[in-house]
Amino acid sequence: MTTLKDRRQAHPGMCIVSSIAYLLTSAVLLIAGLAVWQLGQPSAQTDAAPLALTAKDLVVVAGSGIRAEEGVQVTPASGSNQAIIAFARHDFTAEDYPYLQYHLTGSSPDTRIALYWRSEREPEVTRFTELPAASSVVSLEQNRYWNGRLTHLGLSIQRPAQEPPLGIADIRFSPPSTLLLLKSMLSSWTGFEGWRHSSINFVFNSAPNPPLSPVLAAACWMLLALFLYGVKTLFFQAGGNKHWCAPTLIALVLVPWLLLHARWQSNLLIQLTHTYHQFGGKNEEERHLAAEDSNIYRYAAHLKQEVLPPHPVRMFLLRNEARDYSRLKLQYYLLPHNIYNYGQYPMKHYLHEGDYILTMGEIPGLGYDTGRQLLKWPDDGQVHALRLDKGSLGTLYQVLSATGNTP
């Protein structure tokens, strides 16, 4: 067993140097092991050539596009902010080509890009996988739906239509190779992970859904280095003394840990620049208008400032979806109005004269008879109500008589 005295005998500088040697050895062994494992995979035996898509293979089916020499410059449709590029060349078996490479120009923090496909195995189901919104090498090997002969293939792009066109080029599907595996790992580990609604629950500390978790890689790196150090100390220590060098142990743990932190910190700084471009230098109102839910904020502001009275009112918020983002966020922005945010049809027994009913989106069976000022819904439900406003997200009514009869 090591004693404190033993630890003092080791020179700290030497301990640090030896820890670097163990970490380097561990890294080399892991990469070599990965290469050997990859070569042993049945899928690695294919000699298929990569499938490179040229400009003529890219068909813009939503939004607008200009063909460039090796790709396309695409602008999303202004209403939906979406562009869809179908790949004319898709007649291949997915698992033969598990690597996708592409080059993007003009990407922005608001750009969301996804690969979509259908295969003969599930001809009616469209599968999606989110891609990094930057030039990348992406492994599709881990995606359990990336299999079978493909029938449809393309990219779905979401980004504000007012932004400059997005350039997409050098799209290439490749068979398995160790180099591409390493490239895809490196690409995901250096890729950006922006804030998403799931960030509050967990983060990847890499581009989303990496082929190999950077934490697992760092842990393997650390554990193998510790193992090598343990073997050396226990079985190959000169003179028979088992000196455990504390700085070596600490470095073997801290270096991989701090490397993960460096990645995380750099991601935070990139996120901060994106946040600044989106919100920096703006006042409260402008920040809300620059946010991803600006349409909900704008609608709530319109109701509060132009339609509803200044004091809090009782309101029923109705929608065809239960607890979805829009209805909950609209409730937040309409506060301090006193809102019951459940259901899709008015709850007639609980309505009071003067209450407000806000319907969001289309609700099947719910209609308004303008002439008789009746809000109607299935099973003979009706209430006498005045339509106050019809806006982009919903329609606001005020209950004139909760009985349904004209007062």
Add this chain to the structure above:
Amino acid sequence: MMELMLALMLPALTGVSWLIRFWKNSHWAAIAGYGYLLGILATASAMLLWDTLGLRLSFWPLATLLILASLLPLLLKRAPTTGTVSSQAPPEQSTWSRIAFWLLLGLLLLNYGGIFLEILWRPLYPWDAWMNWAPKAKVWFELRELTPWIAPGDWLHGTHPETAYTLGNPEASRYPSLVPLIQTWTALGAGSWKDNLVNLPWLLCAAALGLGFYGQARNLGVRPLNAMTLVFLLLTLPLINVHTALGGYADLWLTAFFGLSAISLFLWNQKPEPIQFILFILLALACTQIKMPGVIWTALLLSAWLVSLWPRSMSVAGTLLLITGGIIFWQTGGGSIEIPGLGKMAVSAKRIIVPGLGYYAIDYHPVWKAVADQYLLKGSWHLLMWTFPLILLYAALRRRFSLQLLPATLLVGEILVFLFLAFFFTSHYREALDGTTLSRASLPAVPVLFFYVLMLLQGERPETSPPASE
């Protein structure tokens, strides 16, 4: 702007002024960290009292109350000065240690400087923040009164006053009020409801956690660099960063209150100073006012404390007896008890009823893969979940598990058992599968794990005397 600064600073001033008076031998960082959390409790209590008296919430009257509360300790008798751990002079820190210390502090400031700007620029973002927590604060601020929040059914039936509100999440109206009170207070200081500014206390909460942890580590006799390293590793964990940058959830507050409460318990167990015990109890009880599961975290703390009361010679045998008795009790049908003020608690092999939380059917769900994914593969924890078992192994080999550490060891064990039961045996297993709450639910355990590691590695020898300025 001045009012906002005051709103942010006054809770700290109030808590710190009391602790300076009554915690004479503590490292200043512990006073600052614990002082802020105590000040937050004082602020929330003042608001509740104010509203109970039927007065409209207003910044300056409440601020005056807090200022008076800050001045009160000056009139009270000072606590006697006694050494906390050791009175020996601190050993000289090597130049390299000093450089490493300041480098880590600089990196921490870079990390949290960015987070500060992120809070300042981004409107309220995470889902539960605007669905469950901020709505209450927004209404309280707009109406200047703490209007009740009730279940949707009660709202419909009009069983409460006209001014009662309900939320889009049926459970959320029952959530405790500390977090929305913090936001209401900040909005009162800001003078208007601003989505970003109401989350500035989240930054201070993270800072309080770091300061409290560092100060207590120094009180324990840990070298500055070692204490700073642990604080750095704790505060730069991605999930802690996320909960600070995307403020609005209650988990960071529960983490700070639970973590610092546990650390006070650990230090009180090492040397029974009354102030450590008072801090432990106050912060432990406050956990019940932060989140619904706070009741369980409080129960974990109190049970670890009860074990610490047993005679040392009885501790191991008593703990084993308690565990064995618990298993026999559970397997033979369990039982129920009415807890005054909280409600019924019942345990049996088939179900468990937790006061305030509800009924859970007990059934085993093997969610090992999902749990491993969250703890070992996702990026939320860096290498914490890989290294913690290694350190336990190291400590076992070095025979570092002493009787003095038994309450801490028990608390760590309780936490692991609690998380295991919650996610493998109740309906919460679904949230392990979809990744929504497993990591968040584990967050309060993290400062405890770090401090436990510190105590295990520290062994039984104090390294320095505590009141050094560094």
